[in-house]
Amino acid sequence: MKNTIRVHQFHGGIHPPENKKQSTGAPISLAPLPSRIILPLQQHIGLPADPIVKVGDRVLKGQRVAEAIGRISANIHASISGTVVDIGPHPVPHVSGMDADCLVIESDGQDEWIEHQGLPDYTQLAKPELIEYIRQAGVAGMGGAGFPTDVKLHLGDDHIVNTLIINAAECEPYITADDMLMRERADEILGGIEIIAHLLKPLHIMVGIEDNKPQAIRALHDALDKSHLNLDIVITPTKYPSGGEKQLIKLLTGVEVPSGKIPADVGIVCQNVGTTTAVYRAVILGEPLISRIMTVTGESANHKQNYEVRIGTPIADLLNHSGVDRAQMQRLIIGGPMMGITVTNEQIPVIKTTNCLIAASIHEMPPQPPAQACIRCGMCEQVCPAELLPQQLYWFAKGKEFDKARHHNLFDCIECGACSYVCPSNIPLVQYYRFAKAEIRKEDDEQRKADHARLRFEARLARLERDKIEKEERRKQRAIEAAAAQAAKKDAAFNKAASPATNNPTDAGVPDLKQLKSNAAIARTKLRKAEKALANAQDKGLDGIETLQATLKQLQLKSELAEKAYTEAQQAPAKSAAAPETDLKQLKSNAAIARTKLKKAEKQLAAAEAGGEGDIDALKAQVVALQAKSADAEKAYQAADSGTVSPVAIDTSALEAEIATLQGKVDKAENAWKAAVESGSPAAEKMAAGVEKLKEKLTGLQAELTQARSAVQPAATVDTSALDTEIATLQGKVDKAENAWKAAVESGSPAAEKMAAGVEKLKEKLTGLQAELTQARSAVQPAATVDTSALDAEITTLQGKVDKAENAWKAAVESGSPAADKMAAGVEKLKEKLKGLQAELTQAKGHLETNAEGKAEEAPAIDLKALKQQVSIMRTKLKKAEKQLAELPEGEDNASLMAEIEALRARHDAAKASFDAAEADKIAAAASEGIDLKQLKIDAALARAAVTKAERALSKAEQESKQSLETELLSIRAKADKLNATLERFSD
Amino acid sequence: MSAVLVAVLVLLGLGLVFGILLGYSSIRFKVEGNPLVDQVDALLPQTQCGQCGHPGCRPYAEAIVNGEAINKCPPGGQSTVEALADLLDVEALPLDAEDAEEPIKKVAYIREDECIGCTKCIQACPVDAILGAAKQMHTVIVSECTGCDLCVEPCPVDCIDMLPLEPSLNNWQWPAPKPGIELIATDRQPGIALEVKG
Numbered sequence A: 001m002k003n004t005i006r007v008h009q010f011h012g013g014i015h016p017p018e019n020k021k022q023s024t025g026a027p028i029s030l031a032p033l034p035s036r037i038i039l040p041l042q043q044h045i046g047l048p049a050d051p052i053v054k055v056g057d058r059v060l061k062g063q064r065v066a067e068a069i070g071r072i073s074a075n076i077h078a079s080i081s082g083t084v085v086d087i088g089p090h091p092v093p094h095v096s097g098m099d100a101d102c103l104v105i106e107s108d109g110q111d112e113w114i115e116h117q118g119l120p121d122y123t124q125l126a127k128p129e130l131i132e133y134i135r136q137a138g139v140a141g142m143g144g145a146g147f148p149t150d151v152k153l154h155l156g157d158d159h160i161v162n163t164l165i166i167n168a169a170e171c172e173p174y175i176t177a178d179d180m181l182m183r184e185r186a187d188e189i190l191g192g193i194e195i196i197a198h199l200l201k202p203l204h205i206m207v208g209i210e211d212n213k214p215q216a217i218r219a220l221h222d223a224l225d226k227s228h229l230n231l232d233i234v235i236t237p238t239k240y241p242s243g244g245e246k247q248l249i250k251l252l253t254g255v256e257v258p259s260g261k262i263p264a265d266v267g268i269v270c271q272n273v274g275t276t277t278a279v280y281r282a283v284i285l286g287e288p289l290i291s292r293i294m295t296v297t298g299e300s301a302n303h304k305q306n307y308e309v310r311i312g313t314p315i316a317d318l319l320n321h322s323g324v325d326r327a328q329m330q331r332l333i334i335g336g337p338m339m340g341i342t343v344t345n346e347q348i349p350v351i352k353t354t355n356c357l358i359a360a361s362i363h364e365m366p367p368q369p370p371a372q373a374c375i376r377c378g379m380c381e382q383v384c385p386a387e388l389l390p391q392q393l394y395w396f397a398k399g400k401e402f403d404k405a406r407h408h409n410l411f412d413c414i415e416c417g418a419c420s421y422v423c424p425s426n427i428p429l430v431q432y433y434r435f436a437k438a439e440i441r442k443e444d445d446e447q448r449k450a451d452h453a454r455l456r457f458e459a460r461l462a463r464l465e466r467d468k469i470e471k472e473e474r475r476k477q478r479a480i481e482a483a484a485a486q487a488a489k490k491d492a493a494f495n496k497a498a499s500p501a502t503n504n505p506t507d508a509g510v511p512d513l514k515q516l517k518s519n520a521a522i523a524r525t526k527l528r529k530a531e532k533a534l535a536n537a538q539d540k541g542l543d544g545i546e547t548l549q550a551t552l553k554q555l556q557l558k559s560e561l562a563e564k565a566y567t568e569a570q571q572a573p574a575k576s577a578a579a580p581e582t583d584l585k586q587l588k589s590n591a592a593i594a595r596t597k598l599k600k601a602e603k604q605l606a607a608a609e610a611g612g613e614g615d616i617d618a619l620k621a622q623v624v625a626l627q628a629k630s631a632d633a634e635k636a637y638q639a640a641d642s643g644t645v646s647p648v649a650i651d652t653s654a655l656e657a658e659i660a661t662l663q664g665k666v667d668k669a670e671n672a673w674k675a676a677v678e679s680g681s682p683a684a685e686k687m688a689a690g691v692e693k694l695k696e697k698l699t700g701l702q703a704e705l706t707q708a709r710s711a712v713q714p715a716a717t718v719d720t721s722a723l724d725t726e727i728a729t730l731q732g733k734v735d736k737a738e739n740a741w742k743a744a745v746e747s748g749s750p751a752a753e754k755m756a757a758g759v760e761k762l763k764e765k766l767t768g769l770q771a772e773l774t775q776a777r778s779a780v781q782p783a784a785t786v787d788t789s790a791l792d793a794e795i796t797t798l799q800g801k802v803d804k805a806e807n808a809w810k811a812a813v814e815s816g817s818p819a820a821d822k823m824a825a826g827v828e829k830l831k832e833k834l835k836g837l838q839a840e841l842t843q844a845k846g847h848l849e850t851n852a853e854g855k856a857e858e859a860p861a862i863d864l865k866a867l868k869q870q871v872s873i874m875r876t877k878l879k880k881a882e883k884q885l886a887e888l889p890e891g892e893d894n895a896s897l898m899a900e901i902e903a904l905r906a907r908h909d910a911a912k913a914s915f916d917a918a919e920a921d922k923i924a925a926a927a928s929e930g931i932d933l934k935q936l937k938i939d940a941a942l943a944r945a946a947v948t949k950a951e952r953a954l955s956k957a958e959q960e961s962k963q964s965l966e967t968e969l970l971s972i973r974a975k976a977d978k979l980n981a982t983l984e985r986f987s988d
Numbered sequence B: 001m002s003a004v005l006v007a008v009l010v011l012l013g014l015g016l017v018f019g020i021l022l023g024y025s026s027i028r029f030k031v032e033g034n035p036l037v038d039q040v041d042a043l044l045p046q047t048q049c050g051q052c053g054h055p056g057c058r059p060y061a062e063a064i065v066n067g068e069a070i071n072k073c074p075p076g077g078q079s080t081v082e083a084l085a086d087l088l089d090v091e092a093l094p095l096d097a098e099d100a101e102e103p104i105k106k107v108a109y110i111r112e113d114e115c116i117g118c119t120k121c122i123q124a125c126p127v128d129a130i131l132g133a134a135k136q137m138h139t140v141i142v143s144e145c146t147g148c149d150l151c152v153e154p155c156p157v158d159c160i161d162m163l164p165l166e167p168s169l170n171n172w173q174w175p176a177p178k179p180g181i182e183l184i185a186t187d188r189q190p191g192i193a194l195e196v197k198g
Ligand code: SF4
Pocket: A373, A374, A375, A376, A377, A378, A379, A380, A381, A390, A391, A394, A419, A422, A423, A424, A425, A426, A427, A429
């Protein structure tokens, strides 16, 4: 056989003993069916495949078990039929000897193929589809590193491929897998080449084969005669490493692939012969890559020959099958003796790139003699096929001068081992290069990571900076707004002070207007949201509509209140207020302390009751005692308060707020009651009673309001809008109650009758209210306003407590707790107290009234500070409670906490309202009297005067001192003159 | 006399021309920032850990350019010190750290079921490598973590560990050869191999 093509030369190369004849004696035989296979998820370059079967799944031979991820990756198929028994780390053929993720399949012995079918005519298929077909079959390079074949087949897309080279050199000693393949399956190879050529459309196809495989060459030629394929079989001289990709290209074409480039950059694509059969089988037969030809050889093997081995077969099976004498076996090598790896674990599986297994005896591969110093003989340089300077690289690697190694083209080294082979000093050169390469790669990687980290760090800094600026801007904006508000306030106050003639009370409301307006707006928005939610809920027929409705109503009230407050502030006359000056504060704090104690005791009691612990009686006694004390303290305070209070303006807004809160409560209670009735709870009746009581209280309060309004003789125009709202709300309630009743009647509920009664009562109340309204309207007369806000606050607090107690009671009833009855009693007591307080309030108001005319002139300062404190305490409490609620793990019962928060919020709002009112009043009062400003003005004037005086004094002083100096000077001069004269006289 | 004058004038003219040229180019081709700082910064490991006493690598780079010692970056190790010494042409000092060995790369792991979602670690992380939100479980994006340690201290429940990266096939690398190591290419001793062949 003669070459029609001139063979070129590559630099260097060696001629190690071939040791190939041992394994070419017998034809390829099928390795026995393994009892289990281990499929590493990464058998190729690129990303590992992703398993698509689970442990326990039955898989068939040829079934895809792991899927390629990303472009450079390959599918993996089961090579036997059986069951997946494990997916996890297993030893794999890797120099590190480490484990990697594998799929383990236990054979069922049936070796059952999955249904498969080749393409009848692949030329009909579009190229990308055909390539995808090959990709699906998991074909990866079977010669070297296992590069996914489909990626190489795509090279035709963006490169001009002139030459396709089929690598059949098989230059490494011992290995004969490709040789035997060519001898026995030359037509499959040509079929595969045809497919690849169809895809790449090269101008020229060459098969490079070493001249030590004459039988394979003949077989190829024979097959070629039958084929219409136009290719050149190029016979190259035997020399290691002519199978290296770049070396073979140089041999066959004379073209040198530049450093850092791939062959496709010079128009060449290489494929291994093994890969061509895999392509053939995939396309023509439809078989994925599940087996390969592999040489088992080495002195300690009994049958040295080639097997067709399923991918995943443990090498122990192969060693056993070929009768390897373990005692004689010194080293076990996967791959060839030059570039392969030594393995120790026989459970390592065969993978797609495993072409040889050498069970070497000690005689065959003796231990490495110790390395000696490099003598600079230059032999390594002479054999290096990559034309490098191995000894130089060695020095750099050893001295860790990796940069220099890199500049000496370390990365062109193909790790062929030729230099190590010839080195007389036995220096493990290749290992130095591998180490140096790894270090450089690591450094690069770290640099990349560092750059990445720097970018992220800088991005973070930029983000923080941006946030800061934004925050600052927002702060500034707020400050500007606040300043504007402040200025408006001051302006208003000043205007008042400056023009006492126009001391119009309407101006008093100006400062707070903005706040009130925004409050009203917020309340409105909330209301709208709630309405929307409700509508939504109703649409979808969700649960919880009732609670939503209740919330809505509350919000409505709030919104209305806020709006009212706003309008009031806009229109209503200023209410001058007053507050006692004696040690009211002391009394108040006493009362507060007593209250806190009481609360604590109550809490304890509740806890004890809930827990069913003993000592409840003692606790109760304590609570009662405390209650008495608290009541005493409060009474004392109130007495002092009402006693010392001077004529002041009545603030009915607090009462109104009370009523609103109560109304909210009534609603809630009614809802709860309804829910109870619906669910047929035994507590329903008790609840009904509670609701009734609440309603009574409400009526009482409302009556009080009317009384207060009508009782105050010298009154500012009373705003009856509160009453109006109430009436409207009540009407709404009546409607709702009627609806509920109707529904109950329709559903034949036993609670219907009770409901009817409730509706009746509500209606009555409504009528009553309407009457009140008329009364109030007619009774309103100009009046001084009384400040009962302290009492009001008390009532609010108590009310909050009542709320809490009621909620606790309800919860208890719902959970069927035995403590419920006792609680009910407690609630009753509290309510009584509340009533008492309310009565007191009325009394106080009446008292005020009598005093009203007497000391109308005095306008003492309101205890603003205390009020403010109260507000902030409330806020803190509220916040704390909310936090508690937030921190409460989900699923736990947070109803009681919520109730508490509600109560706190109500209290906070009330306190805030009273504070706001007081503050507004104070400002108004102060403004009307012009105290502060006048004083200030006077002060300023005084100061200015003082400055002028001082200035004058200063200038005077200056003048004076000057004058005195001058006089002194003059006198001195005179004296001097005199003296001079005398002197002259005497000198004459 | 006139020759001297001409010479002086020519020199003056030349001086003027080049002065203008230089002045122009110094404006036209102005280099933003300090290039040396950039070079030094590029050598620092960008762990942003602050162990050098500066709030990040770049501030330390600036300090180095202003004359600070180059051996204060423990994450960089001795190799960084040497690289810096190389760049700045100064003496390579031994690393100023308790254990002057090459640092082991570590990354933070959050024991996720213990995390209370306080977001403190997010605020501490210089490279935004922690993912989470208030009251949600947090986790470290391992590929972004520089191993700076800064998130460990602020965690109120101590649920962050600094663990060395698990060795895997992906980060395994060839060790430096040790004397007496066995190589595969043993048939370099032709005598024996030939014997086998024969
Ligand atoms: S062959 Fe070995 S001893 Fe000779 S120069 Fe190369 S490394 Fe040194």
